[in-house]
Amino acid sequence: MTILRRPFGASGTKEQSSSKTGAPMPERLARIRDKLDQLRSSDRRYQVFGAENHRYRERSVLGDPEIERLEGVLGVALPEELRDFVKHVHSGGPGPGYKFGINVDAASPDLAARPFPYGTLAAEEFLVRKETDRRATLPLTSEADLDDDWPPRWGFVALTHLGCDIHAGIVVTGEQRGMVWACADSGWLPEHAGRTQLGFLDWYEGWLDSSLRQLV
Secondary structure, three states, rough: OEEEEOEEEOOEEEEEEEEOOOHHHHHHHHHHHHHHHHHHHHOOOOOOOOOHOOOOOOOOOOOHHHHHHHHHHOOOOOOOOHHHHHHHHHOOOOOOOOOOOOOOOOHHHHHHHOOOOHHHHHHHHHHHHOOOOOOEEEEOOOOOOOOOOOOOOOOOEEEEEEEEEEEEEEOOOHHOEEEEEEEEOOOOEEEOOOOEEEEHHHHHHHHHHHHHHHOO
């Protein structure tokens, strides 16, 4: 299988990145690595949600050949931030929810390469509405819900189970490629901080920061 090195979807579509720090990628990954080591050392009683499950055990980082094989199974190229994370930090274990990892068991190449049901404008308008309706979600579309398996797979790769049958994952097609969304039977929700959507590294580092604050 040929592995694409550009976003799927419309020609010329750029991968989304919402990093608020502006730090170069190696510095961001090193900072995340340091925070994760700090969290592991601080949470010896596994007080952070999900820690009892993953116990901060990490899967090894992946080299380029392993990443290419993984992308072949998924049928999509990993978004840049996720690709760099599994190459330089770890490829599964500690993270948001019960356990972080790319869900290859639910891989469906034909579905993953299809358009994700929502674009950037829909996400931006939704985050404005979310300020006054905290229970709001975007409805599951008929396209996203055609597959009986859960979570939906249209342009979406699941990364973690947050509990109560809520899953978070990364968009791999279209203009939302690289952004993290959550889905439940009530609908879709873009992961966000205020009106700002979160890409993978902001999402993961946000989990680290909130977990460290919890232990203070």
